[in-house]
Structure formats: structure tokens, C-alpha cells
Amino acid sequence: MTYISQYQYYENGGNVPEDANWGSYQWVSLADIVTNFMLMYAGNHSLVNNVERYKVLFHAKRAVQELNYDAFKEIKVLELNVCDNLRFVLPSDYVNWIRVSLLKDGVLRPLTENIQINSATAYLQDNNCRILFDAQGYALEPQYSDIDLDRLTGKTKSIYLNSGSPYNGFYGWNIDGAWYFDFQIGARYGLNTETANFNPTFRIDSKKGVINFSSGMAGEMCILEYVSDGMENGDDSAVHVNKLFEEYVYAYIQYMLVESAIGVQEYIVNRTRKRKAALLRNAKIRISNIHPGRLLMNLRGQAKWIK
């Protein structure tokens, strides 16, 4: 990123989009990282010599990916409406989820992950439970498995939580927003805390790339907070790193190249490894923004009476 005038920064030099350069000074681009590394850390008198640029690029991107997974605080958020199929297709740059919420009546309700299976692939079977195959030898599959069908039609039981209701804690069926219950027979023992939530539950099917919801989510607005790998859908010119992590990325590239090179003394490999780890620690502390003002705000709550 070159230094730009205030006019370029605030109004993109009169071009569209106006906000193209807002906040740009906090980033260092992937192209700059590779260029700087080749210039300052690779060469005749450096630890790294005769290295192809694509190797530097590879390790630079890996560093950016690793940072995106746990060090950066860059959370992507996607809002989509969940239709009757109770499915939310994962975003194209999805790597892992942070929180799934239901947006209802202007309130964001964090949803609970249901660790029990709520979706399955099924094969068609005959009366003798033998699997049916097509002409190519592949097993025939129905559109929905029974467990999927139950979930989609609201036949799957879930717990009803409403302290003001006599049915509080009962298992029932949520069909189109209305609850139906069995007649109570015998005693009830405890609560399944995994699913004890008033809100719909979800389960992520990573293989199929979807989030499957329980039936209460039909027609509702879902907000997914997730992390990506920072690769910006393959657009190298858009990949960037916060400047607080710049030195770490150089150290990471250097370590990876030295570590995989033949004939490099182990003490040098160790030196680069320690430097990399130390820089990552420093950068994480810096980006966590721990400063007196923030601590003060938290400490002010210490004398609060909890009623």
C-alpha cells in the first residue's frame, strides 16, 4: 500500500467506490509482504538464499491463513433467511463457525448446537431390507431420509421451555410455531440440557456444506458468524495482514524456509523458530488491546451489587 493523500484516502480521489481506502493504513498487502521479504530477508548474504518466489508466496499465505484461524479478530458475518428446507448453505469462504444466531423481533438469539444427529443419507430398501441399486451400481437414495423428513415436517420432538406454562420442560412437537404435546404418562426425570433451549437448535453438516436447523427455524432470519482463511476468494491483490503481524509473517516465512532447507544448522533453525513464536506472542498481545482504560472500565464493575 503506497502512501496516499487525504483526498485519495477519504474520497478515493473522486472515484467509485468512495470507501475503497478507508482504514487501509492498518494493512500490509500480500504483494508487499512478498516483495519486502525477497528484498530484505532473501539474497546472497541472508539466511535464505536462492529461494523461488512461489515458495515465499506459499508460506506467506499459510501464515495469513493461520493468523486468520486464531490470532486475528476478524469475524465475518452472513445473514440469510432459512426457508422450509431448514437449511443454511455455508458461505463460500467458510472455514469454521463462531456463533449461529436467530434474528427475531429485533433481538439476536444465539442458538445452541445440537450434538445429536438431525440429518442423514438414506438408501432405498425393499421389503427384505435389501438396498436397491441403479443400473450403474449406485444405491438409490430418497429425496429425504426419515430423520430429515421428521425434522422438516416438525415431527422431531424437542423440549418446550416456558416457565409460565404448565408444559414447561415437556417434550413436544413444534409445527409452524405451535406446540403439541403427548399426554403425560408416568414421571419425568431431569432435563436433557443439550437441547434444553427455547430457541431452535442446529447442527453443521460440514461434508454437505450446510447447517441443518430444527423445525422452529423455518422462515426465520439466521445470522452466521464465522472465520475464513483470509484468501479473499483467490484474489491475491485483496489479501492483507494487519501491520501488527507484519514482522511475524516475515519470521514465519523465514522459519519455514530454513526449517525445510538441507544442511542448515539446528541452532539456526531453533533461532528462527523462537523468533517466530516470540513475535506471534507480541502481536497477539498488541492486537488484544489490553490497555489501562479498558481494564478500568471492567474494574469499575467490581463493587456492583448483584441482586
Added chain:
Amino acid sequence: MIDSVRKTVLAILNKNNYGYISPADFNLYAKQAQLDIFEDYFYDYNNQVNKENLRQSGTGYADIKKQLEEVIDSFSVESVLTQVTPTTNQYSLPADYYLVNKLYYYSVLLASGTVTLLSAPQLIDGAANFTETIRPGDIVVNLVTNAEAYVLSVDSPTTLTLSANIFLVLGEGYSIYSNTALREVERVHQNRIFYLTSSLLTAPTTTFPAYVLSGNTITVYPSSINGVTDIKAQYIRYPLDPKWTYFPIGLADSEPIFNVNAADYQDFELPDADEPNLIIKILQYAGVSIRELEVYGVAQKEEEEQNIQEQ
């Protein structure tokens, strides 16, 4: 320098009546000698780099590497490459290249068109609007001759003043590229390009392009890089063949007289400091030619001593 070298060579050969070499033979030996020494520069350079890494070289006047770099850099040429076939990603390297050092990709095309009026050193295109997009320092390339120049000033929406007069014929096409968006194209070995293009993380992009070399042709990746003058090379060329030229000889047995003004005259391109080396090399070839082992032996011994001294 070439006349001085020839005179010295002949003087050494004639001293003991070893024989005589004709101007044509001398030119052949001179070419070989120059190529030999030219190649040695690269090995010497590498030796000096290794010495630096071992902390065995000095700075200032003792900086031998710097001297070698200066000589090698005197053969450095920059040239926009010619496209093999229109709209393909293949380009031809110049015939005189010895070593391709860098390839550049002009990644941002600002404007293109044809010259509608000739005025040196300007680019005038009546259909253009340069004021909006072109800035001083941007690069202008003639699409016919591949000659390039820099924009010195934007005089009007249709006129640019250039650093060189690169348009000599009306109707020649031009492209103008941003001078801030040059990308280095990395050389990749043939056996790596498949893996490179198959990998999500390393696949060549317009930000990080790559090329493979086969014969005198380079193939640039990604294939979207296919503009006529998109690729520029910085390379080390071969030295020009030296030629000792002379006036037409009147008598059959008379000595040819050096003619420095002949059209095909070409001096050595190596620095003057290489004169002793050139003489030694040419003497070696001459010694082999006239079957005088003594001449060859003396020249070789001299060269070995010089090599030891330089190390």
C-alpha cells in the same frame, strides 16, 4: 583496444618468428577470447559472493564484487518482448540474450490507440483523453517497434510529451501502462509449472505471474496475460563480436592498416583492464593454430598465475 591487442599479439608472435595470424583469424580468436572472459565474469562474481559470505572480502577499493557487477551490468538490456502469436501468452526472447535476469509484467493498461499526428518527441492521438488517466512517469510502448518511453508531461487531452521520440510513422499503435504496477514474472522450471498451476495457494495470478522457458520462447501464466506489449525483459546480452577492420590492401604482401572508421568495426566490449587477459587468450588460440606449443604453454601459465592472483 582491439588494435592495441592485435599489435601486442603480433609482437609476441613475431618476436621469435613463431608465425603470423591474419585479420580474419584474429577476429575469430578475439571473439572466442572475449566470450571466454565474459563467461568467467559470472563465475568470478559467484566466487566473490561466497567470499563475502565467509567474510573474506573488503569494502571500498577492495570490493571486487562491485567491480564485477559493473562490468556485467554494462551488458544489461531492457526490452519489451515480441508476442509470438496475437492474444496468446507466449513471447519471444531477444536473439542476443545470454541470461534473463528479470521479466516484468505491465499489469495496468491505462490507454491504447494509434498516433494521428507526428511531432517529436510527442504522442498525439486525436481520439484520446489523456488528462483523466495518464500521469507523468507512465510508460508508453510503440506496438510496432516495441520501443518505449516515459511520459514527461500531459500537455492536453490528446497530447503527451515523451522522454524519447518513439513514433516515427503515422498510424502506429501504442499502449500506455501505469509505472506503479509492474509485476515481476518469476521463472519456474518446466517440471514445476504443473504443480504450481494446480495449487490453490501458488497458482500464478496477475499479482504473482510466472513463466516457463522453452527454446527462445517463454510462456507466461496466467494465460490472461496476453497483451502485445505486456512483458518486458531485463537481460544480459552477449558481447558483440569484435572486428579488427582495415583499409583495402594495395600490395599482396603488405601489412593491413587498421581502419577505425569502417562500418563493421567493432571494438572489444570488455573493460580495458581485461586487455592482458584478451592477449593471453588470443595467444593460446594462436599457439594452437600455428602449432607452437611453447606459445600456448606460456599463455596458459600466465593465465593460471593471473587466476591465482585474483582469488
